[in-house]
Amino acid sequence: MKYGFVLPYGDARKTAELAFEAEQAEWDGFFVWEPVWGIDAWISLTAAAMKTTRIRLGTLLSPISRMRPWKLASETATLDNLSGGRVILSVGLGAVDTGFEDFGEITNRVQRAELVDEGLEILTGLWSGQPFNYDGKHYTIKETKFYPPPPPVQKPRIPVWVVGAWPMMKSMRRVLRYDGILPTKMVDGKHVKVEPEDIRDMKTWIEENRSGTTPFDIVVEGQTQGDNSDEWSEIVHPWLEAGATWWIEAMWDTMDKENGDRLVERRIRRGPPQA
Numbered sequence: 001m002k003y004g005f006v007l008p009y010g011d012a013r014k015t016a017e018l019a020f021e022a023e024q025a026e027w028d029g030f031f032v033w034e035p036v037w038g039i040d041a042w043i044s045l046t047a048a049a050m051k052t053t054r055i056r057l058g059t060l061l062s063p064i065s066r067m068r069p070w071k072l073a074s075e076t077a078t079l080d081n082l083s084g085g086r087v088i089l090s091v092g093l094g095a096v097d098t099g100f101e102d103f104g105e106i107t108n109r110v111q112r113a114e115l116v117d118e119g120l121e122i123l124t125g126l127w128s129g130q131p132f133n134y135d136g137k138h139y140t141i142k143e144t145k146f147y148p149p150p151p152p153v154q155k156p157r158i159p160v161w162v163v164g165a166w167p168m169m170k171s172m173r174r175v176l177r178y179d180g181i182l183p184t185k186m187v188d189g190k191h192v193k194v195e196p197e198d199i200r201d202m203k204t205w206i207e208e209n210r211s212g213t214t215p216f217d218i219v220v221e222g223q224t225q226g227d228n229s230d231e232w233s234e235i236v237h238p239w240l241e242a243g244a245t246w247w248i249e250a251m252w253d254t255m256d257k258e259n260g261d262r263l264v265e266r267r268i269r270r271g272p273p274q275a
Contacts, residue, residue, distance in 0.1 A: 001240045003272030004029030004248045006060045006221070008255045008264065012044040018268055019048035022055060025271040029056035029088065031248065034063065036099035042075040049083040056086050060248065061163065061182065063094025065112035066105040069119040069139070073126040077152045085153035089123075090182060090219075091116065092163030114138060117174060120160065127157050161219055166194075166202050176210045180217030180246075194220070196242035203243035218243055221250040226270035236273050247273070 005027050007015060019030040030048060034041035045057045057079070064072060072089075080087040093112045094100065100107050106115065118136040125132045129151050134141040152158045161180035165171040168186055175181045183202055185194045199218060210216065220239045224231050226249075236247055251267060254260035 001236070001244065002028040002246050004031055004056070004246055005268055006031040006033070006248050006250050008033075008250075008252050008260070009039075010044075010261075010264075011039055012047045014261075015044035016047035016051045018265065019055060019057065020051040021265070021268050023052045025269055027055060027249075027268070027272055029058065029246070029248075031058050031060040031088075031090070033061065034059050036063075036066065036094075036103055036105065042079060045087075046079055046082065049079060049086070052086075053084075054086075056088050057083060058088030059090050061090035061092045061094075061161075064091045064119040064123070065093050065115040066100065067119065069122040070126060070141070072119075073123045074149055076123075076158055077127060077149050080152040080154055080158055081150055087152070087154070087158050088161065089158055090161040090163075090180075091120065092182065113170070120162075120174075120178070124157055124160070127152050156214065159217070161217060164202070165191075166198055172202075172205065173209075176206065176212075179214060180219055181206070182219050196238040199239060199242040199244055217245045219246040219248060220244045221248045223250060223253075224273040226267060226273050229274055232273040249273075 005022050007018060010018065015032060022030045032041050032044050041059050048057055062072065076087055076089055093116055096107045106112055115138055118139050122134055122139060122141060125134060130145065130148050131143040133143050159180060160178040161182050162175050162178045163184060164175035164181040165184045165186045181202065183194050183199060185192050185198055203218060206216065222235060224235055239247065251264055254263050257263065
């Protein structure tokens with residue numbers, strides 16, 4: 001299992017400083033979230049890339065349904081080259097309560113799902129280089145020779161983790177086309193808590209239905225103190241045993257705490273949960 005830390009909040013300078021701390025503390029990945037309006041994720045990750053040499057850098061997550069996929073393709077390819085091939089891209093429909101309606105973004109779930117599918121096809125198509133053409137319901141792209149950027153360093157592409165809602169087959173089939181799942185669970189149209197046994201079921205289904213031979217990640221979030229092995233055994237190990245390949249330390253509850261920054265810094269310095 002690999003271990004990542006997602007920064008709940010911080011400007012580009014703080015992101016760079018904490019990514020450096022995370023690398024020193026032997027975390028495997030450092031992630032930021034991408035808001036509708038707020039601190040820019042890709043500028044922050046670029047700052048982090050300039051302060052680090054090993055740690056993977058990415059978003060958790062990028063709501064591609066409201067983004068220009070060619071702009072995201074440019075940002076990710078540029079950062080992958082700058083960082084020497086360390087980018088991970090996480091995508092999903094996005095949480096509409098983070099400002100979608102306020103800024104006139106599409107909130108209809110069906111339309112957003114269509115935009116995610118087309119956006120991912122365009123993104124990966126542009127990464128593969130020219131000539132590239134696309135004719136979809138929402139996007140039409142013609143081949144261009146106007147100074148396209150170098151392709152990503154990583155082959156066959158930058159790893160793409162996609163939100164997958166179990167057991168919704170349309171959502172899960174989308175996951176099969178890419179490189180990892182950010183698992184959620186739906187019951188009677190509502191999100192419910194994902195348990196290790198759900199991860200085990202998802203893993204079995206993915207292995208039975210995925211035709212790709214490239215590595216595939218199952219990514220779970222949680223929270224630990226990182227100061228004893230009993231905690232690893234009780235909290236993390238059940239997810240590892242169920243098939244998860246990444247543990248993401250998430251401290252979203254610190255965003256509204258007066259001492260939140262200090263708590264985040266202390267947790268990063270303690271390093272990943274230890275067996």
